Every structure is written in structure tokens, then in C-alpha cells.
Amino acid sequence: MRHALDAAALESFPDDASLGKHFDAVSDLRLRRDAAAARVVDFEALRTHAASIKRHTLDHLDSYLARFEERAQEAGCTVHWAVDAEEHNRIVHGILAERGVRHVVKSKSMLTEECGLNPFLESRGIEVADTDLGERIVQLGREAPSHIVVPAIHRSREYVGELFHRTLGSPPDETDPAALSAVARRDLRRRFLQAEAGITGVNFGIAETGALVVCTNEGNADLGMHLPPVHIACMGIEKLIPRVEDLPVFLRLLARSATGQAITAYTTVVRGPRPGAELHVVLVDNGRTRLLSDPEHRDALACIRCGACLNTCPVYRRAGGHAYGQTVAGPIGSVLAPGFREDTPGRTLPFASSLCGSCSAVCPVKIDLHEQLLLWRTRTPFGAARAPLGARLAARILARPRLYRLTGRLARGLWPILSKRWPGNPVGAWLEGRALPPHPGTSFRTRLAGRKERGP
């Protein structure tokens, strides 16, 4: 468990200036969220209602899934089920291969990222173009997204200028965001028109009507859905809501929580394929049923992927998404990862938190994130029958007063050495980004005894 050292090694940020920019950009999203929430007089009532709808849905998910499937099929969709990432990828590939598809456009879907769909398809000769501009940037730069809503928030305009020059042929010194976006627009418009299939995620699935809801600001999901003859929508089973009238409750919370907008530029509600086209829905488990059967942690499945918890988290702001080493970063990523599977590397992430609780305060569906992080700490197995050596040693020392005093004298004596950074210093990781207080002199007990002798 070496999060402080790993964050540095992963080099989320090459220098302090880019770290500062990331910190400010992400903090700004939190401020925008607050400003938007303040303008909605019933914002807290919305949160309570949305939280309640999601928990009810999770408690009755089997009947809602069955209803969604039935209604979606009535509307003309083909519904597929995938138990894990591998099955999801095989199903999607199967649909494409059967139709001889070689060029696919894909809008933002954390689920397809989670399943590793792009490399799976590309190794089988199918070209996938991510069409969300942030996703396109990380795709061309051959890296993972670092934020679930703003995937390239860790990258500067200079970086994108150089990247687009290399990969899209933009002018060598172009760094103006509008000009760079125009270059990407031209390239992707061509791909939209040529694509033989479009893959999207799903923000909400409506059980009552079998409809899929996709929210974007760019309109890339729409171009990907409406131009090619085949639309494949990939959805985690927890994304369902019961009724059409529930949708506005979530839509009024989603964009405000994510970026402070009242609503995304485009909110598309699709019931079945358009005439002459195909619509496939792939329902994915991939660890969700495991989390659902855990009564203390199942409510994390209420998540609507707004990213508000990332934006407010002091750890995320400072470390960046790549430091988490998994698809979804931030507080929600840290509670989903240990829930989805037993031995995920992300199981130590609950320890990389200050437990400040800011995440829980902004979650639109009131997931008790910071309490779940604490609970995961008590439940995380480290693969050893006993606690780590340091913890056992500390327990022994604290239980024996003479040993405690001796250790204290030793520590004060070695203070000048321990308080400096050097390779192998056991206090080393703690000292990354922190300075210890000055030498305490004598122990508290000694000072107290001296004061008692001198009298009041």
C-alpha cells in the first residue's frame, strides 16, 4: 500500500504548473455545481427523491430488468446479456463481425472502458474511433481517461496541439482550443459519415418503456446513433430507473452536479431502432450482482456517473485520475472496485482517503461514500492471516508502558535522522509532501511531572 509513492511514479502531472492547472480546473467544477444547485430551490428535495428511487430500483432490480427487456424488445430492440467483460466484448464483436463492420464510432461509455472493448475490437481488425473530444484526445495519445466526465482534464492545450499535429495534421504551432476542436470535428465528421456501426453508453434505461437515455454536450452520441445502420448500446444493469416520470428528477440533478449546467446540450430518449436500422442493447453484470448482494455497499450502485465526487475530492484534485490505476477514479471508483471483484488491485484505495466526507455531501443520489470507504477498510483482506508487522509491533508497544516510554526516548533521540528524507527511511512515504513538526524536546510525561513538582 504505497499510494503516495505510486502517485508520484505514475506521473499524473509532469510538473507543479500542470498539477496546479488540474487542481484549479477540477475545483472550478465543484464551484459551478454549487452555483447551479443554489439556483434550484428544491435541489435537496430532488436529491432525496432521486436517492429513494434508485434504492427502490436496486431492491427490485430483477423485475425492473425483466420489464425493461420486454418493453425494449416490443419496441424492436435486440437485447443481449453479458455476465462479464469478456462476454460483453464477444457479443459486441459478434454483432459487428456478422455484418462485416470494419469502422465503428463510439461515444463516451465508462462501461466499454471497464470491459476493455477498444483493444479487443482493434486486435480483431475493427477500427474504433472515440468521438467525445476528450476521449479522442486520450485515444490518440494512447492513454486512459483520467476523469469520467472530462477525460482529458489533465492535458493542456499545448499538449493537444502537439498531439493533433502528429496524428491529425493540424498546423505545428496551433494551440487555440477552437481551432483544435475544428480539426477534430472535420476528422470525426468524416468518420461519422463512413461508420458502419455506432456504439454508445446509456445514462439511464427506463424500465416502463424500454427506452434508452443518452446525454451529451457535443452531440457525438447522436451522430453515432442516427447515421450508421447499426446502434449498439452498452448498459450496466444498475442504470435502470422505473418510469418515464422519474427521468426528469435525474436529469435535473445530473448536469448540475457534473459541470454546473442546467442540462446537457442534448438529451436523447430512444425507444427502439429507427425504421430500417438495428438497435442492440447489451446488459452487463461484470461484478454488479456481487456488489448488489452486499447489503452494506450495494447503494454505491445508485451512482449516475456525474463525477461530482471526483471534483470535490482533495485527493483526486491533487493526484489526478491516473493515480488510481483503474477505470473509474475518485471516491466512487474506490468503493465500486472492491465491490465488483474480490482481488482487485483497487482494494487498497479506501485507504487513500482523508475521509473528509465532501464526496457524500455532493452526491446527487446521496451515496454515503465516506462511510463506505471506512467500512471497506475494516473488510479489506490483505492476503495475510495476521495484521502487518508494523501494526502488530505498534500494538505491543502501546500495551506496555515501559516499552512505550523506551520507544519514545529512542524516537526522540533519532528524531534528527528520522525526520529527513533518505532512501529506506521507514517514515519516508509519510514525508512526501509533509514536513514533521520541530523536535519536541522532552516527553509530555516528563514535562507534566516537572510542572507538578514546581506547583501551580
Add this chain to the structure above:
Amino acid sequence: MTTRERILGAVTRACSRTRVYPGPYASPTTEPLASDFGRAIREAGGRMEGPVPHGDVPSTILSVCRLQGTGPVRVTPDLDVDLGSHASTVDPDAVPASLDDTHVCVARGLVGVCENGAVALPLESGALRAAPFLCEHLVLVLGVADLVSDLHAGFVRLLDRRSEGSHIWISGPSKTADIEELVFGAHGPRTLTVVLVAD
């Protein structure tokens, strides 16, 4: 056992069936004001013209089109405004890619929401779904009587107006802030103008 049975079985075993549906949401009702609608559209990067008297709608639309420069103007079939020879109607059966050179697309909105500036459009055939996204500039025509205060009322009004078919809520031009700053026209239209028609 199929994957479907496996997943549904696991979900059934996990479901606690305890927490109940909270019932309908009671939103605080407010007056739908055109001024609130206009402000919301502007905050999203769009523009509003009007309310404009019925007779002035064609000239208002054409002056908006002229503002955006020259190029093909295409209107959706359900638009009940005559723009004469200045515009052509989108053929619902056209190959969507043939609309790629559309300069301005003019469409009719069904409902407008004052709290967020969103306008609902039906999603019909392929060409009609693609038209509002392939154009450089989008113009939506909406009646003042079609305004509602919030999104809850918006969905209710939409159900009144048509059956539960596919639709889209459009609240502004296409945009992105993925490269540090806000940019319009990420993939779809660079501008959105709503022409509000007076009662």
C-alpha cells in the same frame, strides 16, 4: 443455463425487496416565463428571438439564416412556416449523409422548458434525426403556449402532445470544454437560435 438466467438469478437472490417507490415528485410550480426561457438559452450559449407575432415568423427566420452566412437552408416537414424558395424540405427517406452540407436547419419544437432552455423535438426517420446535427446552425421554432416551467412539466406536456416515442431535448449549440475552454460546434451545430412565436 443462459447468461440471462444466470444474471437474473443472481439479481433475484441479491434483491432485498424492502425499500418502496417514493411516489410522484411534487415540484414547486412556477409561472413559465419567456424571459426565464430566454435567459436559460443564453446561458447555454444559444439565442432567442421574440416572442414574435405569427406573421413575422418567416422573415425572422430568414434574417437569422442570413446572419449565419450563405448555404443550403433545410426545414423539417412538420415545420408549419412557409419560407418560399429560400429553403427546401428535408425528404424523410433521404440518405442522411446527403444532408452533410446543410448550412441552416429549421425545425419545430414541441415543448420548451424555462428552467433549462431545453426544447423537445420528435425523432422520426433517419434523415430527420440527423438533420439537426449535420447542420452548421440550428433554428428551432416554438410557440409561447408550448412553454412550461420545469422538466417535470415538460415530460407531462410531451406525453400529452404525442405518444411515448423517441425524442430529444436540445438546450444549446453543440459544445465542449475538453481542451481547457468552452468551444461551440464540437460536432453538431455551432449556434442555436430559438424563434419564439407569440400567442
